[in-house]
Amino acid sequence: MNDEVETLLSQPPLKSKKYQKKVRVMLEKNAVIEVLIEDLSHDGKGVAKVENLVFFVDNALPGERIQMRVLKVTKKMGYGKVEERLSTSPERNEAIDMTYLRSGIADLGHLNYEAQLIFKTKQVKDSLYKMADIKDIDVPLTLGMDQPFAYRNKAQVPVRRVSGQLETGFFRKNSHDLMPIEDFYIQDKEIDNLLVFVRDLLRRYDLKACDEKEQSGLIRHLIVRRGHYSGEIMLIIVTTRPKIFRIEQIIEKIVAEFPALVSVIQNINDQNTNAILGKEFRTLYGKDTITDQMLGNTYAISAQSFYQVNTEMAEKLYQTAIDFADVKPDDVVIDAYSGIGTIGLSFAKHVQHVYGVEVVAAAVHDAQKNAAANGIDNVTYVCDSAEKAMEKWVKDGIKPTIIIVDPPRKGLTESFIKVSANVQPEKIIYISCNPATMARDIKLYEELGYKLTKVQPVDLFPQTHHCEVVSLLEKRN
Ligand SMILES: C[S@@+](CC[C@H](N)C(=O)[O-])C[C@H]1O[C@@H](n2cnc3c(N)ncnc32)[C@H](O)[C@@H]1O
CATH class of the missing domain: 3.40.50.150 (Vaccinia Virus protein VP39)
Incomplete structure (x- = not known):
């Protein structure tokens, strides 16, 4: 923080517009100031107050004092990032892998479970x-x-080309930059295993990952659902075009490794949009649904249905x-x-x-x-x-x-x-x-x-x- 901001902020708050304006000018992008995190926002961001401005900061917990770098200031609020953590909340989960916070897969994983x-x-x-x-x-x-981990019975994973290679993973928060990931932490482990196996096969068969900028490539997303009790698996391959080269051979190899795979569906999405699914579904292998149980009843679940x-x-x-x-x-x-x-x-x-x-x-x-x-x-x-x-x-x-x-x-x-x-x-x-x-x-x-x-x-x-x-x-x- 530069001296002038420090002097201003240490003064008793003078509410004149001129003063407020001056504080605002000093809190411009890239300024670094010391703040106390007072609360968590509904989406798990640390909340700090600087004069009458509320700042939101990723990976910061109530009670923590931090050096905050200002990323953006609007009329009513600001966004900052932790430059240095000066004190640590006793509720912090230090063991969390930062990939899960950066990708948003587990955006509250830095808080221990009781506190969550x-x-x-x-x-x-x-x-x-x-x-x-x-x-x-x-x-x-x-x-x-x-056991608050590995609970998700469904994965929705983007497929992109990273450093010349087809990768599966998750987008970095607020971006479309793919971070390659194999262990998704909160997903059923068998789903993670299947995703890695399919990724390797797609590479071996030289199928092209979607490239959003160049609007090229074939494979956009992989979606996997696995019945919690039944273990039945459905794989949905979202593609930009109908034809998937040598798909029969690919499916044969996946089924040989994962006999619980009972349904392979293709979804075609040729639109330049953030929506994952397009309108057309084709069953490439097995059934249109998987089954699972809840409270003693059996349920068929199709690719389009919420579960x-x-x-x-x-x-x-x-x-x-x-x-x-x-x-x-x-x-x-x-x-x-x-x-x-x-x-x-x-x-x-x-x-x-x-x-x-x-x-x-x-x-x-x-x-x-x-x-x-x-x-x-x-x-x-x-x-x-x-x-x-x-x-x-x-x-x-x-x-x-x-x-x-x-x-x-x-x-x-x-x-x-x-x-x-x-x-x-x-x-x-x-x-x-x-x-x-x-x-x-x-x-x-x-x-x-x-x-x-x-x-x-x-x-x-x-x-x-x-x-x-x-x-x-x-x-x-
Ligand atoms: C949160 S899910 C709940 C589904 C179900 N009750 C369950 O527990 O699995 C909400 C459901 O509402 C459906 N839906 C969304 N808008 C709707 C609307 N205007 N009228 C009826 N259903 C709607 C969605 O397709 C989805 O299946």
Whole structure:
């Protein structure tokens, strides 16, 4: 830090605009200043305050004093990086390999696991307080894993040319520079083994990795799913063009090494876009789906369908939802955002009927097949947007006693909340992977006659900042 900034910052804060402007000029890019990290942001960055500016810093934990290099300053906030750590938090996990932080694979891996669970609990509490003005709810500690590593049943790995060679790995955070990686730390180890084997085969068969700048090459991504209980594996090869030279021989070799590989799918994505998948899927080998089990039911999962990536903790999440619902045999349940039916089918055996809605056609097809495969006939699944299906069900006179919602990160729409509250179910179970949008939506439900009575965060994504939570709203009398 230069002397002038130091003198300015050591003065009592003078709030004049001229002073603020001067501080800002001094905090220009590349300045180095000493700061104390006071908090963690929702995405796991250290938060430091310099005058009235909030700085966000990667790999910095509350209580740590650091020399921070200023990377960028905007009107309201700044970004910095650790130039030197002057003190170390007792909650720091010193053993973490920096690759996992730089790539974002495990962006909270520098915090020990106990502290991660406390951080996630606080995220939920803070969101409910800030977004919904709810202070009087008990948020129990996030349910965690005994072994919070190697839990992911799915990998999505970019394939690029690095130093003249086809590589699989992960993009450096906020970039498309591929960092070659073999051990993904939080992925099922058998998935990591398969990825290395396939990478070596692609090299041997001289298949070209995608080159985004030159818009050339064939292989864009490898996606692997492995059933947690079944061990069945699906490999999806995302390519820029339909033809994969000598693919039959390649598949034969992979199956010989990994007999649990029961499905190889090609997805063709010829668009210059960040989206991983294109529209066209072709089954190159075996089945269109893999099967797995959850809470005693068997599920077929196709390439396009959503399936929770941490099976062990998803079972705990669903069990919490079932406990919160406290179902009766005459309950009528709506399972909105139903995916392949995992939640609704877990409820079906205990209630009168389950109505499910999901926007991805393949997932609805899976849900219908899954109901039949498990001998469940009191369910109806439709392919539609949750908003439209909800309106239609209400028009048709369906009176749900329990509505379960499990939307994507952006949460529910106002129209869905209004229609679902209007039909007056006794209970609404809200499962969310984004506490902020969940809290926003709960605020509206509270205005429409519901009360938040139970909350339980469940750690589906150890070593990352992502946070899953289930809440119970009950109709006020
Ligand atoms: C977080 S996932 C939950 C899936 C399922 N409940 C589970 O636990 O596996 C959200 C699901 O909502 C679906 N979806 C997204 N927008 C939707 C909408 N507007 N209407 C209905 N489903 C939607 C997605 O395709 C995805 O399957």
